[in-house]
Amino acid sequence: MASLELKELRREVAELIIIRASAHGMDSLREYPNWECTNDQLQKFLEEGIGGVILHGGTIEDLERRCSQLNSWSDKKIFLCADVEEGVGQRFQGGTWLTPPMALGLLHKKDPQHAISLAEQYGIAIGKEALLCGLNWVLAPVCDVNTNPLNPVINMRAWSDDAISVSALCSAFYRGLSNAGILGCAKHFPGHGDTNVDSHMQLPVLENDLALLNRRELLPFRALINEQISSIMTAHLYLKNIDSNHPVTFSKKVLTNLLREKLDFKGLIVTDALVMKAITRNYGSKLSAAMAFAAGADLILMPENVSDAIDSIVDLIISGQVPIQRLKDSLLRRSKALKMHIDKPSKHKQSIRLKAKFSIKNCDYHSLSNQLLDLSIEYRNRLEINKSRRLINLIRVDSLHAKLVLNRSSPALTFPENLGFQNVVIHSLGISPWQNNKSEPLALDRFGEGIFLLQLFIRGNPFSGDSALSEPWVNVVKQLQKCNRLAGLVLYGSSYLWNDLVTVLEPSIPSIFSPGQMPLAQEKVMNILFQRTKEQEYCHAKINSEFID
Template sequence: MSPPIQSPLRRQVAELLVVRASGHASDDQRRYPKWELSNAELKRLLAEGVGGVILLGGTSNEIRHRCKKLRQWAKAPLLLCADVEEGVGQRFEGGTWLVPPMALGRLYQEDQRRAANLAERYGRCTGHQARRCGLNWVLAPVCDVNNNPANPVINVRAWGEDTATVSSLACAFQQGLAAEGVLGCAKHFPGHGNTGMDSHLQLPVLDDNLRQLMELELVPFQAVMKAGIDSIMTAHLLMRNLDASSPATLSPAVLQDILRRQLKFEGLVVTDALVMRAITQSYNAGEAAVMAFAAGADLILMPENADDAIEALCEALQSGQIPMQRLHASQERRREALQKVGTSTAKLALKDSTSIDKPLERDEDRALARELVTASLKIHHPGPVTPTESGINLLRVDGVLPCSVLTATAPALVLPSEAGFQSLLYHPLGISPWQDDRDQPLALERLGIGPVMLQLFLRGNPFRGDQDRHEPWVATVKQLQQQKRLAGLVVYGSPYIWDELIEVLNIGIPAAYSPGQMPEAQRQVLTCLLQPAQVQSSAQTPLFQDFTD
């Protein structure tokens, strides 16, 4: 319930909250109603002064109208943001979906100048489309150094696996954002790249000391600070040698002593989402908000309960637990950030008014998306994959259909089908295709008798923990080769599973890797592997079946 009295202090505190909303207009369209506030709640909170909204889902046109409506409800300048680390199309249909940042990290090892140029164009594309959608704050770049291949949640989201690569590419991306007049956000401070746990599910613990952090994890953050990054997002990590009792998000030793005093960062500090289990398993909404703010955070992102967070912060300020100047300092940083992007919606709306009815994607955006896929594509053996009437196109995806990477018209389904392969899907929520035999793990009797085209969509994903690491794909490839049934192999996403599979792949088997999982990546990969083959008609063949059938 909302408080009966709207005090000036409550409105000042509310300004520092960023709440979650769906990009869709209707409450019924919310994909995550547990976190995405209803329209009634949003309208009330914005009217009471809540100063930021993070959005997810919907089309680019929907998000334009949504941002306009949110600003009308607020009647004050808002920070409107989204996690568009891989371009606006990653979250909003109609935008451009770009390859994951690590694709450029691998390219950087071969051609530093080209990779940096692409990263800057990547930032420009993302910033331009974000602004056209009504957003003024992009929650990127990821500045984590992914130096742990078993990292379950960063993985291809990182720009690379060493400090030089991440620093160079993150700075180039930030320059692109700034050129388009939107705010950037470096994350996840002080570095989430060396964790083996997902902070969405539990609290990772690291034993790095300050010297180790300064030599590795903090290097990219220092680089983007020099490049003018506007904000930094905290990580929900327990750094035992810095603060043995509180996660970095809630730690004055991390946010004040290191980030503010030693690194001299003067921009906005925003928490990672406080609804994540790394926080909620130990703290309620009020406790987490007060501890984060006292530790040095300016903005409170996605508290478990917005009203509880506001009330607890008001009490802490009124009692003197948190000095009132902390509130004023955070408000001033927020005002400066809004002024940097033109402060209000009116200026941004005027800037894009002539193109409001035009498609979000420009020709140059589509060309960039294609170039990024081509530049990061690895063809181990070009094929062709032999066409067949009895072949099986076995796909491993992260969730049930429909999913963003595998719609019914996705090239990963359609192109093999045209070559005679019938598609079968395996996803972790379905019935497992595995047997107990470690040497022969796949239940081949469920696949029929034909050759198998194996397509794996695997990458680090929030909320999955280390589940993917237990899937025996190396043994599966060996098994299919022993049976002389492996017609081809494609890995989309994680370079680490690709590296493992290439080690056991027989010479001559068509195989390819793409960091990207989007339809453009599928099209380019499968064109390379299948195009030389004579396409067969499959009009009478169902497009796909599911292991859950």
């Protein structure tokens, strides 16, 4: 092949690669430098034809500036996407952060029509804010049916543990997202809801056969295909009863025979991130990109080494192992998806063109966030503070990377602290609070005397593993009640754990459940728990705005 032809082939293959970047403009502010390209790398890759960027971190203004910059570095239309399943504010400070989708799944069991209406508003909110920030592709909805209550990575990210509910809510969400003018992505095909390990950490193995998938896992994906969703993301898992030789992302039986042919999906098939340990622990950078493309993937998300990924696909085509028509088909699907975004009529797009720079500041879905929290928070009793005893605010977070959830100014810390509680935070890398006693697992001697307000931030999150979900919190509640040291219980996160806790909780103990973990959820919970008035809320805000150094 002549050098000019080879160069053009590499540029075409590069269009299939999606790389990771921080929304922060300075390289030194990158939160995940091992995955996020430097500015020099970004500019180089985009000038060489890279097809898109997935963004994370920073503020909404950072994101808007970054998207504009990335577009200026490319001579073609590129994908600009983010994992904002629960709102732009989940990843970028200043955006709206909504309750996890499972909250609407719980509502769907009681009031299906109301839940479906809210799911569509949920999609509109995310789509409109994403568009204002410069994104054109949202990697949502999660279409997994969360049939395993201890699922460490899907859990509350799913819309329900019932396939019919997931189908209805995902479809409504996507209609809202699409009406806002944004591309969506159904994930994680053919279903990640029954796993007991996190694919960010290792490769899950499932016994599920095609008959079970057809009855359950595939229902939401069929619904989204009928809604003409533009892309579907693969799951990094091993279905040994369907393909005994390859994980899903590298399986032609799953991606081509099942998804492309049997389900007649005509949109883009995109891999989940190839830097996840389910892949990197078992496959090299070159091999993983080549195998995914050969299996039927159109877009390669976050390959471990960008140049290796491009080289491996070029080699497949030059050697004749994969016909060049496969590349042409993927490029055509890519251009159709981007054209769909550009051409899609949207009143939101029309209004955006009339807005001034940084108009995202004026896009506020705070009322929707409030409404969803008010519908989903459950509680019984209020906390009467006994100041004759030492007060301990014991908090468990399931991730050290949860700074948007819990930091020095978070209401879960500041409210109790202002009332005389001593804050103690447990996390996976800290000193263990446990002792070798199943019925009394908490080592109380490590905390000293006092009564506990127990606040648990546990829901299952990527990279967190299953430690928090599998910890003996039910027995901790029994233990603290037995010695009269449980003042109150708050759970932010898993509805499954909440159901287990309330079965052993004494009716007189103040307790609150919120599916949402964000600061707004914490503020609402603290106001309920401590019976705070509007005037007290204002005083609290003044106290916590003081400069401390």
